Amino acid sequence: MMWYGVLGTKELLQRTYKNLEQKVQLECDGQYIPLPSLQGIAVLNIPSYAGGTNFWGGTKEDDIFCAPSFDDKILEVVAVFGSMQMAVSRVIKLQHHRIAQCRTVKITILGDEGVPIQVDGEAWIQPPGVIKIQHKNRAQMLTRDRAFENTLKSWEDKLKYDKGPLRPHLYPQQSVDLATEEEATLVQMCARAAEELITRICEAAKTNGLLEQELAHAVNAASHAINKTHPKFPESLTRNTAIEVASTVKALYNETESLLLGRVSLLDPPEEEQLSGALQTAELELGKLGEIPWLYHILQPNDEE
Numbered sequence: 332m333m334w335y336g337v338l339g340t341k342e343l344l345q346r347t348y349k350n351l352e353q354k355v356q357l358e359c360d361g362q363y364i365p366l367p368s369l370q371g372i373a374v375l376n377i378p379s380y381a382g383g384t385n386f387w388g389g390t391k392e393d394d395i396f397c398a399p400s401f402d403d404k405i406l407e408v409v410a411v412f413g414s415m416q417m418a419v420s421r422v423i424k425l426q427h428h429r430i431a432q433c434r435t436v437k438i439t440i441l442g443d444e445g446v447p448i449q450v451d452g453e454a455w456i457q458p459p460g461v462i463k464i465q466h467k468n469r470a471q472m473l474t475r476d477r478a479f480e481n482t483l484k485s486w487e488d489k490l491k492y493d494k495g496p497l498r499p500h501l502y503p504q505q506s507v508d509l510a511t512e513e514e515a516t517l518v519q520m521c522a523r524a525a526e527e528l529i530t531r532i533c534e535a536a537k538t539n540g541l542l543e544q545e546l547a548h549a550v551n552a553a554s555h556a557i558n559k560t561h562p563k564f565p566e567s568l569t570r571n572t573a574i575e576v577a578s579t580v581k582a583l584y585n586e587t588e589s590l591l592l593g594r595v596s597l598l599d600p601p602e603e604e605q606l607s608g609a610l611q612t613a614e615l616e617l618g619k620l621g622e623i624p625w626l627y628h629i630l631q632p633n634d635e636e
Contacts, residue, residue: 359433371411374436377401396432404466405432436464473540482554483533508569515568521616522557525580528609535602549586553579577620577629584613
């Protein structure tokens, strides 16, 4: 650590590369950029540099430059005038000298001597030559979806829920809108099959973000409907709730089946087998619901299916 301090102080006094503009040539998107008197050039893909310093000098767009972003494939090029600027920028918000925003940066090192280069680690002396910087490819990243986590947690909570065995007293006008005990049992069985399907989807989504993106809406809708099949008196199931369960579970089934058929290699074989098994069980229970007269029109396949 002391050796770094000695070398840093020496460079601060001697300014070995104070005329860097005479040793390198900069091109941005094929256009030659004349450089001011500087000691370094920073090429950024994110706003922060050197331990969190906003080296670009801002996060918003202006009349000349657009707002910097890590996912726009645009690089920010900034001039460095000395080691003192690097140190002071950690504690004082400076107006940095912005050179350009571009998709391709080409730096030509002129002469017979190399110049120091640093890329996320220890620096080195780069011999004369050409350095080309651009985005090569992009990778999908997993993100934390709070809504999806809450949906998964709700299934875990429901598995621990102890349903009451009593049936409340009903007035004659209320019984018209209620499902019979046999119909309620079929709806409950379909809901349990849908719970298993959603559990398999949630487990598979932990390793495949595409499932979460494509099925999150259908999962949340089915979850909301199935929650209504867990009242204090589960036997008092209304027809409206049963219709909502049937329609949302059918939509979840259709979207999951379409996703698996369209992309066979989406999951590993064990995950695909478990998900397919849960899908078949849901299909079987939906078929039983289709035998209920007032649910028949909802569960019959349309022309597109």
